[in-house]
Amino acid sequence: MVKVLIDQETLRKRVEELAREIEDYYRDKTDTIHAICILKGSVHFFSDLVLNLNMNVKYSFIHVSSYQGTASTGRLQVKYWIDEPIQNEYVLLVEDIVDTGLTLQHIVKQLKKQNPKDLKIVSLIEKTVHDHGVKLDFVGFKVGNVFLIGYGLDYNERYRNLPFIGYVEE
Ligand code: IMP
Numbered sequence: 556m557v558k559v560l561i562d563q564e565t566l567r568k569r570v571e572e573l574a575r576e577i578e579d580y581y582r583d584k585t586d587t588i589h590a591i592c593i594l595k596g597s598v599h600f601f602s603d604l605v606l607n608l609n610m611n612v613k614y615s616f617i618h619v620s621s622y623q624g625t626a627s628t629g630r631l632q633v634k635y636w637i638d639e640p641i642q643n644e645y646v647l648l649v650e651d652i653v654d655t656g657l658t659l660q661h662i663v664k665q666l667k668k669q670n671p672k673d674l675k676i677v678s679l680i681e682k683t684v685h686d687h688g689v690k691l692d693f694v695g696f697k698v699g700n701v702f703l704i705g706y707g708l709d710y711n712e713r714y715r716n717l718p719f720i721g722y723v724e725e
Contacts, residue, residue, distance in 0.1 A: 557582055561696060561720040566706060569695050570600065573677060574607035580675065581645065589644045589671075591637060591663065594618040595715070596651035597617070599707045600679045604649060615639050619658055624711055625702040627654065631661050638703040646671040651707050652680040656687025663689070679706075680720070
């Protein structure tokens with residue numbers, strides 16, 4: 556049975572708050588950012604977040620996968636990489652959830668080679684089970700050791716279109 560952990564209204568409010576935090580950070584620096592959506596899980600978070608940002612936002616996409624079922628395989632497959640230059644730009648990396656941190660560590664390392672002027676990370680959810688070693692600049696919610704579904708997050712490609720974040724109770 557699917558249980559709700561973060562309902563639609565709570566998600567909407569928190570995404571709006573994150574947008575204000577992000578605008579505050581960039582206010583005296585730039586009026587244009589390059590937001591990078593990490594597919595597939597960040598699709599709804601990315602969309603809702605950028606729609607709430609009162610600034611110019613360029614879009615780019617990265618598609619990676621490493622999970623099978625509820626576990627990371629530890630092997631990251633890069634299926635699609637950004638196709639616009641980010642050199643000298645203010646880059647905002649938009650992630651759905653950070654668990655072991657392996658996905659972000661890899662992506663950040665590769666993006667830094669492309670010489671952005673500034674690279675910030677926003678994650679809707681941070682799992683606090685691992686010391687994942689990635690500095691997250693903006694975080695929506697912190698959770699413990701639970702496998703989440705919905706609002707883009709999947710279990711073997713299911714449940715992505717649930718409008719809330721939840722988990723499956725056996
Ligand atoms: P990490 O590399 O272990 O930090 O995992 C990051 C990626 O794994 C996320 O972008 C998600 O795609 C996926 N992931 C991690 N935890 C969950 C979860 O609880 N539900 C669904 N996907 C998850």
